[in-house]
């Protein structure tokens with residue numbers, strides 16, 4: 082049996098190999114072959130600052146998602162780490178029991194090259210898990226920055242995890258991550274300040290609710306004691322049902338495809354610019370001219386873009 086057949090049967094080693102090939106871009110045809118098998122999984126993003134308890138939450142919700150013979154694929158993304166593959170598993174993800182379950186597959190991903198590239202690769206790996214037949218694809222990302230925003234863009238439900246007493250809420254608001262939250266979690270609810278943070282967030286969201294059409298639930302959890310987990314899972318489920326029955330899932334996924342296409346075009350233009358268009362000697366000459374105030378940077382960029390298009 083060839084790789085693709087074993088992959089489509091859901092064999093873990095075949096899934097791992099396909100992911101590696103997609104990550105490395107060794108076989109450009111591969112994505113085209115698997116793409117017709119995608120579109121069935123429900124994508125859930127779990128994002129928030131380092132140590133907020135994202136992995137602990139994943140650990141707690143996955144057994145519930147697995148009920149009724151469902152399969153769950155997990156991607157752990159760490160923009161701060163240069164390591165990838167199995168290196169992070171023991172450490173960063175506290176999911177060793179989960180990894181042994183035959184209906185669970187875990188992959189971690191880390192920075193290789195540019196940050197923009199990481200988010201983009203993550204989206205393709207999510208497609209791989211989707212094609213492999215996982216009913217849910219969970220993407221855990223560390224941080225409240227651009228990578229998280231980019232990844233949230235492909236998720237059907239984005240769960241943002243905050244913790245009390247760290248100023249994370251303000252950071253998160255500044256970074257715009259609260260804007261993409263479909264569900265907000267205040268984890269470490271056993272710590273002081275949790276109730277206060279819940280109230281603050283409720284107040285912040287009340288001001289915004291009118292514009293987005295539904296209430297963003299704000300749920301207090303204690304991940305390590307399984308508190309609040311039922312409420313989190315039932316909110317994910319009801320959001321999924323709502324999106325599916327209202328036709329919004331289709332609408333949003335089409336919007337997401339449009340954004341993805343745009344993003345890939347940008348990536349290609351950037352790569353093209355690097356590889357072919359800019360003649361280094363010529364550019365240096367132009368920079369000198371600009372330095373001597375003979376030509377504006379604007380005009381230089383005009384000339385270069387005219388050449389590309």
Ligand SMILES: Nc1nc2c(ncn2[C@@H]2O[C@H](COP(=O)(O)OP(=O)(O)OP(=O)(O)O)[C@@H](O)[C@H]2O)c(=O)[nH]1
Pocket residue numbers: 130131132133134135136137138173174175223268269270271272302303304305306
């Ligand atoms: N007190 C308390 N500790 C918690 C809770 N949830 C998680 N922790 C602890 O917080 C630490 C970090 O938990 P993780 O689940 O690894 O957090 P994370 O957000 O996945 O961390 P990174 O992936 O490294 O960013 C661990 O020591 C957990 O045991 C909670 O609800 N209450």
Ligand SMILES: [Mg+2]
Pocket residue numbers: 135136137173174175221
């Ligand atoms: Mg983690």
